[in-house]
Amino acid sequence: MDKISVIVPCFNEEDVLPLFYKEVTHVLESIENIDYEILFINDGSHDHSEDILKLLAHKNPHCFYYSFSRNFGKEAAMYAGLENASGDYVVIMDADLQHPPYLLKEMYNSLKYEEYDCCAGKRIDRTGEGKLRNFLSHSFYKVIQKLTKMDMDDGAGDFRMMTRQMVNAILELKEYNRYMKGLFSFVGFNTKWLEFHNVERPVGKSKWNFASLFSYAFKGIFSFSSTPITIAGVIGGILIGISCIVSLYSVFVHPVSYLTSLVLFLSGLQLIFVSILGQYCSSCYFETKQRPIYIIKNTNNIHKKMG
Ligand code: UDP
Numbered sequence: 001m002d003k004i005s006v007i008v009p010c011f012n013e014e015d016v017l018p019l020f021y022k023e024v025t026h027v028l029e030s031i032e033n034i035d036y037e038i039l040f041i042n043d044g045s046h047d048h049s050e051d052i053l054k055l056l057a058h059k060n061p062h063c064f065y066y067s068f069s070r071n072f073g074k075e076a077a078m079y080a081g082l083e084n085a086s087g088d089y090v091v092i093m094d095a096d097l098q099h100p101p102y103l104l105k106e107m108y109n110s111l112k113y114e115e116y117d118c119c120a121g122k123r124i125d126r127t128g129e130g131k132l133r134n135f136l137s138h139s140f141y142k143v144i145q146k147l148t149k150m151d152m153d154d155g156a157g158d159f160r161m162m163t164r165q166m167v168n169a170i171l172e173l174k175e176y177n178r179y180m181k182g183l184f185s186f187v188g189f190n191t192k193w194l195e196f197h198n199v200e201r202p203v204g205k206s207k208w209n210f211a212s213l214f215s216y217a218f219k220g221i222f223s224f225s226s227t228p229i230t231i232a233g234v235i236g237g238i239l240i241g242i243s244c245i246v247s248l249y250s251v252f253v254h255p256v257s258y259l260t261s262l263v264l265f266l267s268g269l270q271l272i273f274v275s276i277l278g279q280y281c282s283s284c285y286f287e288t289k290q291r292p293i294y295i296i297k298n299t300n301n302i303h304k305k306m307g
């Protein structure tokens with residue numbers, strides 16, 4: 001009998017967890033001949049999420065919770081879920097029901113009978129999201145696709161079911177600076193896309209603000225591409241060319257007094273490039289420390305892995 005593991009990162013989701021549990025178990029129990037487990041990764045919630053998870057685990061032996069010692073972020077929560085999942089098929093889902101549970105059945109059938117290694121949900125609109133966030137996300141995915149040459153589509157999130165083989169391949173990637181959308185693309189394998197319309201959260205609000213989204217976007221770029229360093233070099237070269245032309249013009253044609261603004265501009269540019277280099281250095285710095293990606297404080301699963 002196949003076993004499906006459902007991984008659910010949760011950060012302050014007390015309002016939606018009972019509803020999520022009800023809908024997901026309803027779908028899972030309607031799939032014939034499968035066993036399942038639901039792994040709730042409580043990512044340092046400050047609300048009553050853990051109490052609710054304890055109740056669910058008590059009520060249903062298929063449910064497990066893993067509470068982190070603090071908020072480590074969704075990437076760490078997904079990694080903890082993948083490390084602790086024991087299923088033949090593993091799916092990652094948000095707790096807020098924005099990843100429609102009804103797709104689970106089709107995802108399982110695609111992996112089981114159509115020989116795909118991964119079946120991923122793709123959001124085809126962003127109804128209900130702010131216009132600015134919508135525009136910025138769209139632009140980010142365009143930029144990251146160009147910079148990394150990897151298939152990271154707008155709308156393709158972490159909602160996907162994978163075979164054990166693909167999960168093991170992802171677990172081989174132990175880097176500290178994790179960007180899961182990039183890792184899915186890096187390991188390759190055959191992916192089938194299932195389109196769905198954006199669903200608004202029934203309760204609660206998004207845990208991301210503009211600052212965290214920007215930092216996530218930069219993490220994505222710096223973990224998967226060294227093109228920004230190349231761009232920095234090319235622009236530096238062009239600027240040296242321009243400054244040579246300006247100097248020649250100043251000497252031979254007409255004295256130029258743009259000096260102050262030019263100096264300011266160039267020092268600004270240098271700072272930007274120093275910061276780009278700094279980003280790569282800091283990534284290396286954190287990788288070499290080899291700190292655990294997450295720390296589990298509490299769980300009802302005695303066979304846990306610690307991160
Ligand atoms: N999440 C998490 N840790 C965090 C932030 C979010 O585990 O630090 C979880 C959150 O509980 C939810 C999922 O990640 O299950 C997606 O978060 P959210 O709905 O806030 O993101 P959005 O849908 O706005 O992209």
Ligand code: MG
Pocket residue numbers: 094096098201206
């Ligand atoms: Mg959400």
